[in-house]
Amino acid sequence: MSTHDRIIGRAAPLPINNVDTDQIMPKQFLRGIDKTGLAPGVFYDLRHDDAGAIKPDFVLNRPSYAGADILIAGANFGCGSSREHAVWGLLQFGIRAIVAPSFGEIFYSNAMNNRLMLVMLAEREIAALLAEAQAAAAPLPIAIDVRAGTVTSSTVQASFELPPRLRAMYLEGHDMIGATLAHAAAIEAFARARGEQRPWVSDVAGKTMTRLDGM
Template sequence: MDKFNSLTGIAAPLPMMNVDTDMIIPKQHLKTIKRTGLGQFLFDELRFQQTGEEIPDFILNQSPYRDAKILITGENFGCGSSREHAPWALLDFGIRCVIAPSFADIFFNNCFKNGILPITLSQPKVDTLMNDSQNPETATMTVDLSEQIIKRSNGETITFNVDEFRKHCLLNGLDDISLTLQKDEKIAAFERQQQASLPWLWANA
């Protein structure tokens, strides 16, 4: 998992409430367990017509938001089914931070496990950033995880809270597997001890 420290980029406004995971990545695109290649299907039914042509009015089909790294959106983002493909699609598109008043719990947790920073802010603060993002001239902002601040284009900052353990994992690029491998020596020591005391468990190893 890539480390997340400071991210500067275009923020795309998506002023919608209750954006569910099927809207983020429709069910017909869940045929793979690979984490790559899903960005092209992000918000598929909002971005494209049935003929495959782009819908010009959708924000991610407009410049400069095609290159968005941050998404500003409404409350209860990521609700619906618990598909991990949703953060995979966001990440593959290039979005590494989502800012909203609230998130669905499973989606929120899946973001951290995949290197995306979900930030929960009060509605007035989200509204401020939403207004910034709706103007291409002020849509560039910086999210600094180590300092826990969002720096607006005018230089003003907005602070945010994040769980210390999750912050540690993002800063160091640690997913669940990486965290387990940090205990590699203790795991190996346990296995050696078990092999000596319970050799029958390892007869066919």
């Protein structure tokens, strides 16, 4: 279950450091021009062998982990190229949040702009969550309280920080465009005042086209 305040889900352990965006979404799945149809590509080379057969031992291929919607991952998750398809694919695969010690910077921005919650915890806290998840050999129930900034399992309670802008975007259900449009009235007022104070900088493109048409 997910709301704008909380993500209550089931976590799968993925204790691999430096999982890059090519591993998350390999290049052969980037042929489309929209966001659809990316779920089959998620972790393709980790989930399949060289012949394309499913690897039964990979955590997300195990029947017991069906429906897992949170990942407990290693450090520097999402490093590599800036492909936003990696985030879109994870969401389409059913992943709603990733908990890790650190993330690739561009991946972090892409994820938070698309409402894929990324939570950074200390390595010792990640180790405790991984140990709990691996001992259970089944998805670990986890609650992420975005407003309070907490992650809770049956044995671990940890706190995390989010930049205020990103926390507000998530709580209000906005992406970057939506967050900007929330200030539309202020933006329009600023534009009007600026146009009145400096009319020579208003509608420069329109004035240029008018001048060109008259030549």
